[in-house]
Amino acid sequence: MPSISFKGVDYAYVDATETYLALEDVNLEIRDGEFLCLVGHSGCGKSTMLNLIAGLERPTRGEILIDSTLVEGPGPDRSIVFQNYSLFPWQTALKNVVFALRQTNKQVGKAEAEARAHELLEQVGVADAANRYPSQLSGGMRQRVAIARALAIDAPIMLLDEPFGALDPMIRRRLQDMLLQLWEGSCCKTAVFVTHDIDEALILADRIVFMEPKHIVKTFELPANRDRTAAEDDPAMRAIKDEVLELFEATEMGRED
Ligand code: ADP
Ligand code: MG
Numbered sequence: 001m002p003s004i005s006f007k008g009v010d011y012a013y014v015d016a017t018e019t020y021l022a023l024e025d026v027n028l029e030i031r032d033g034e035f036l037c038l039v040g041h042s043g044c045g046k047s048t049m050l051n052l053i054a055g056l057e058r059p060t061r062g063e064i065l066i067d068s069t070l071v072e073g074p075g076p077d078r079s080i081v082f083q084n085y086s087l088f089p090w091q092t093a094l095k096n097v098v099f100a101l102r103q104t105n106k107q108v109g110k111a112e113a114e115a116r117a118h119e120l121l122e123q124v125g126v127a128d129a130a131n132r133y134p135s136q137l138s139g140g141m142r143q144r145v146a147i148a149r150a151l152a153i154d155a156p157i158m159l160l161d162e163p164f165g166a167l168d169p170m171i172r173r174r175l176q177d178m179l180l181q182l183w184e185g186s187c188c189k190t191a192v193f194v195t196h197d198i199d200e201a202l203i204l205a206d207r208i209v210f211m212e213p214k215h216i217v218k219t220f221e222l223p224a225n226r227d228r229t230a231a232e233d234d235p236a237m238r239a240i241k242d243e244v245l246e247l248f249e250a251t252e253m254g255r256e257d
Helices: 046-054 093-104 110-123 139-153 169-186 198-204 228-233 235-253
Strands: 004-014 019-030 035-039 061-066 078-081 157-161 190-194 207-212 215-221
Touching: 004 046, 019 046, 019 215, 035 046, 035 198, 046 061, 046 078, 046 157, 046 190, 078 139, 093 110, 093 139, 110 139, 139 169, 169 198, 190 198, 198 235, 207 235, 215 235, 228 235
Parallel strands: 035 190, 035 207, 078 157, 157 190
Antiparallel strands: 004 019, 004 061, 207 215
16 A cells, blocks of 8 residues: 655656646645645646556656655555556467466466456456457457556556546446455555546546646545445535646637647
8 A cells, every 4th residue: 555755756758859847836734644646638748647656767857656655666565557558469358368477476377377367357247358369359458458457466566557548438337346346345546647628537536636737736635435326416526627628728718738
């Protein structure tokens, strides 16, 4: 049940010709066991935040700590579902999940790993695709395999970058429920979930962090012990939704692209 801290974090993308400051002096405390949603327009730095927690990038300035330990690279305590749900193209859906299982648990035998991978693919609704390669799957199916792979890793920190973006509403709802069940049953993983869908954030989050380019604008604490399925009917939730939608509109006007 780890906590995550951003302390005065800048992140700049540097290439041969220019430097682009994507995050500037970001400070954030993510509590252990919290389900935190990062929301904001495309390009505001959400994926950059996630990649920094994952240890795939290092801050240009400031630091990121997990339980007081400096993040210096990726580790088995964090699983990530990337925005582009990258799978190994040379492995079947099943083998992608088996690989993740055996990465984190070297003791597990082949047959056991395969049985567990089948279960996970079943859970996310792509059991039939077990023996197909990523190139033979639709975008939504690939995304679900990527989710199964992240579940296989069973890390105390789950990082999810718009994992349900390309899915139709029914499947999306099912996977949201599944993710919540998993998170609640784990008691409790720390989850950082990127979305630009406010309704999704209201269903999932304990806290919503709204970003504009480079900065956190505001955080919203959601009512404790709420009925996650009845977000629409709760006046407190409705008020938060309205305020977030206003922020979306306000930050839209100032956008450069
Ligand atoms: P989000 O996930 O919120 O859409 P990102 O974190 O992906 O935003 O990107 C934040 C900003 O950094 C954007 O303006 C984006 O164009 C820029 N950016 C992202 N990746 C790179 C990169 N590899 N090189 C240069 N700029 C980048
Ligand atoms: Mg992104």
